[in-house]
Amino acid sequence: MKNTKHWAIFLSNNANKQVFIQQVLAKKATGILADLNQTEGLLFSSLTVNEFIDEENRHGFTALTKHLDRSLKSMSSGEQKKALLHYLVAQKPNYLILDNPFDNLDVAAQESLLAMLHKIAEHTSLVQLINRERDLLPFITHVASIEKNNQIVFHEDIQVFLEEYRQAQASTFVGILPPPIKQYNLEGQELIRFNKVNVSYGEKHILKEITWTIHKNEFWHLIGPNGSGKTTILSMITGDNPKGYGQDLVLFGKKKGSGETVWSIKDKIGYVTPAMTDLFSTSHTLEQMLISGFFDSIGLYIKPSELQIKLAQQWLVLIEMDKLAKKPFFMLSTGQQRMALVARAMVKHPPLLILDEAIAGLDDHNTALVVSLINKIANESTTTILYVSHRNETGLYPRNIFQLTPSQEGSTGVIMK
Template sequence: MTSHDSHPSSVPPPELVRFTAATFARPGGGAALADLTWAARGGQTWAVVGPVGAGKTTFADAVAGTLVLRAGEAEWPLVARARAAGRDAYFPRDVVRTVSFKEQSRLFSYGQHYYQERFNFTDPLDDITLAAFLGAGATSGPEAVAAVATRLGVGSLLESSFITLSNGQVRRARIARALLAAPELLVLDEPFMGLDAAGREDVSRLLGELVAGGTRVLLITRPGAIPGWVTHVLELDGMRVRWQGPVEAYARQEKKAETENVPVPVSGAAADSPPVLELRDVTVRYGSRAVLHGVSWTVRAGERWALLGPNGSGKSTLLSLACGDHPQAYGNDVRVFGRRRGTGESIWDVKRRIGLVSPELHLYFNEPLSAARAAATGFHDVMAARPTTPDQGATVRRLFAEFGLTEVADRPFARLSTGQQRLVLLVRALVKEPELLILDEPFQGLDRPAIDHAKEWLDRHLRADQTLIFVSHHADEIPASVNRLLRLSEGHVAEMR
């Protein structure tokens, strides 16, 4: 996958992809990108930025050759160059690999599994290990698979079931798998999404090393998260090009500090409120591996908690106990809304009082619904469409208006941008005004204005008796009303205040 793009200074590097006044559409749909003129040359590394719904992921699809050209010209000179070099390459898909938010390959589909299954996955006939996931389609053998996995920080998980991996681990696995396919161009759609601060730094450094070694990368990212190894920026807005040129000339948004070590004041509120969630000396094991060690935590009605910790620290497992998704809740002392799990209540008794957004829920949400109908499933705690009342429909419309989603209400959920989908799922969690709101990385895929608006909405509109547990790897995403902190490290409570 090493390029040979060095040329005498008087000769410009060869073009890799070129669009001239190109208008693209999705198969069976209307125009997706209009009047697009852009070219990428060897030696250039482009970052594509823009607000929610600007067309960033759609642009990545155009580069990968999966859209229909309706007007103008689209050429991929890198395909002919790869074929001349001896590769079996005839179409963009033969030489371009995209790491997208969802994994829907023939090898593994989240839609074939149910959400709770990831915590109790034991069927050997339907299992797939991380090693098998990475090895499928790789151009080299097991040794290379192990080496790349280790480099991406998932080498110790090669024999783990893919469905049990955390969001951050899955992100690393997708990047590793794309690299093993030896693409001529690697398209990364928000590769830092779901990674903690250390993980973001590590992956950025790794990608920078790959770029320095000749790997051609196209990056979809936030305006304030453009790595130093990027040379050019393309800004989209409303499915059109707003700006393009060298990174030095790009007017970057001022980047806010991304540290989790921010002061969190101890709250004196709700001290006499009833417990909503109680964990008493909880330990969770997968075989011989413990992912939670003796965790005790009490969350009272009306409290606002930040749950922090690096990838793999146990946050997702802890939340799955609270939501009733984890079978080991029954073997531990876990009390939700005052009742110990396993004393007669069903999982639906728990879920009807909880609103949830999480990366894993997003991965599993594959129903062919409109955005509005997808949000309305939150009234019934399922992922399939159910009849709604006029009042429920009005609630969805009101929240869509408040979150700027009215224009996409009737569009297929699957065709929305990642950020728009995340906002729809946030509305889904809010529609029934739950007693406990669990927001696990709710702002993934959102731009800064959308994040700030959502934070302000939560601060202003949550009732005093509603409880919030908020998870993020970015301190500047935490709402101002959050005033309690639980930090996990390797399954242990590292800090509580």
């Protein structure tokens, strides 16, 4: 490994990494990467995995899995990436471009992938594209960043660059949260209660005797490896999963199946997931998208009141995006979109805010912004927060942790202190 060069390219959410990748693979790299123009490289990316899955859907098999007894679709994210890495290395490239290799992997899968990359790095140069410093491979020898206008800046001293990089990420919001537009009259302190809840699909067991109570004004982290049932639990809380019927599951004071409606449940929940970004079309301005949070709708079909418009504008001032109010939502940066989604979920001050991988895919700067906003909501509102991720996030301080552990009989849950 001593004679093998390895590069880390830090990306912001404004960088066009696809242009960079195409440039390198087309042997048009510049600067200290110019040496790669005389060699052959391959791309290790989630997009590459998806291309093989599409091929599998069309033809029933792929070159990647022809020696395996499993399909790509049946594998976890970690298993898919391992299979891809074995396939690429077998072709003996001179270098590999690693596009955010640890994205969407739980802790165990990250450690396993890192061990593989350590061995590969002994004989193959690696070009790591990353959004987060915490994912930096320990054996990187050179570092660069892609700045505005896709300019590549190379940094001679890695430690000096990292110190300056960390200082640039710090962020906080100094304004106050806009007030709620209405009060939710919920008796008692309990919001959600699971009592020995089980979920199975045929012979596949998902959850085993989950017992968990979420109270008002708490900040929870639901954590567990990929496939441990986090999404299933969320679908039970939002009322979308029919498996909740006939079980000891209480949602906002009413036992599941006692006459509540899905809409009465959703009215009390603010929900954020990265996939929501695709729901807002070219016709939605940032302000319209934010106001739609009062109605839990995708688009505005009811004329908002003056108070709703005023509160939405106050949220935009808080997150320092008021000057972008009339800009189409789809034209905002990834970080701006994510901030707006959190604000949209909070405009009505719901009793429960669910943040499902709300930070996934963000660079360090935008992560710091979203973390700062989440902490502000936790400290200054009465909304209970349920943060869902398979990773801990630096600077985010949930007071309670509910951890899922998979088993053949279904995942069990335990409250961590």
